[in-house]
Amino acid sequence: MNTESHFRSWEEAVEWLRDQPDQQQMVLDCYYDDPLSVAAERYWRSAEWADIRNLLKGRSGKALDVGAGRGIASYALARDGFTVTALEPDTSELVGAEAIRRLAIEESLPISVEVEFSERLPFADNSFDVVFARAVLHHTKDLDSACREFYRVLKPGGVLLAIREHVISRKEDLDTFLEQHPLHKLYGGENAFLLKRYTAALGSAGFGKIVVLSPWSSAINxxxxxxxxxxxxxxxxxxxxxxxxxxxxxxxxxxxxxxxxxxxxxxxxxxxxxxxxxxxxx
Known part of the structure; x- marks a missing residue:
């Protein structure tokens, strides 16, 4: 199958990517390699997670990992002492909820899994100390609803980390971004917003003390x-x-x-x- 056609699922796209000899560095960079426990451990030891750990310094309790994918961030949060709920709409055994469940069992980590989208969180108000979302906001169908839901389920004093979000300078730049994105052509689903669109959605949801990390300021980006x-x-x-x-x-x-x-x-x-x-x- 050529790379110009869309796959029926993200799992199929990742399976194809992992079979390409010239794409192995991307597979590693995206943590799509197996064993999953090794990929997750590598993420936990990465410079990206070290900077995240600093942002979460002094915090503990219950963490919600939204759009958890394969569970690498859920693993890292659990390794750092959080009790984690992983929210992932894809049930895939390779890139979704079943992969996370298997990882949690194999590594004996306090991670539970819910299959749902970020715009409708199946949790009571004030449930979590941390809401973590890695490359999630730009995928949402309704950015404002997602931010409101994140705010709703956070406890007072809780923190949201929404990391690695794609930004464009002008709306007309979106097509250029999508054409250049190496994974978008496999399955679609990528998107990007203006910077002010993200901050406006966070602010209108109720979040205060909003900190913006620019592309060059942190290994997170x-x-x-x-x-x-x-x-x-x-x-x-x-x-x-x-x-x-x-x-x-x-x-x-x-x-x-x-x-x-x-x-x-x-x-x-x-x-x-x-x-x-x-x-x-x-």
């Missing part, structure tokens, strides 16, 4: 790149390879690296660049 790999890529893309050692030394100075990130944030208009959000319920 630029993972699977490490900081060192990101610097090397910048040197290469800027055409400075002949001066790579000198440029790398320059970027390794914290004040210059911070300045570089600020400049990049001002000029970065890539369609689909990743942002993350933190919001609290009063």
């Amino acid at each position: 630029f993972s699977p790149y490490t900081v060192s790999a990101l610097k090397r890529e910048l040197v290469c893309r800027a055409g400075l390879t002949p001066l790579s050692t000198i440029t790398q030394m320059f970027l390794d100075v914290p004040v210059f690296w911070n300045l570089t990130k600020k400049v990049l944030e001002r000029v970065d208009n890539r369609s689909g660049r990743l942002y993350s959000f933190k919001g609290e319920k009063a």
Whole structure:
């Protein structure tokens, strides 16, 4: 089957992807490899999760992992001491609810699974200390309803982390983003919003103390790149390879690296660049 046609399910798309010799790095970067326990452990040890752990410092209790997929974030939350409910509408044994159930049993982790969409959470008000959503908001059919539901089920003082959300600068950039997205052509379903659309939905849902993490500010957004790999890529893309050692030394100075990130944030208009959000319920 060629890659221009859509598969009938996300499971079929991932199965095809895993069989392509030239796509193995993407498989690893997306944590689609097996054994799932090894992929989940790798995510828990990643720079992305280290930054998430810092955002959750001092918090404990019950966590809701929305759009949990294969359960890598549910695994990480449980490893860090949370009692986790994984919400995933896909029942797949490879990329959905059944995969999470198997992972929880094999690793003896406190993870329960609910099969449902984020716009209609089957939980009482004030149920969770943390709502975690990795690459979820841009997939929602109703962004405002999803944000209201996240707010509803959070306990007072609870926190929402909505991470790795695709952002476009103009609505007309959406088609360009979808054409360039390496996975969209397999099954569809990708989307992106303006930055102000995300923050407006979070604010209107009731969230306060909203923190916006820009593409260059955290490994949460630029993972699977490490900081060192990101610097090397910048040197290469800027055409400075002949001066790579000198440029790398320059970027390794914290004040210059911070300045570089600020400049990049001002000029970065890539369609689909990743942002993350933190919001609290009063």
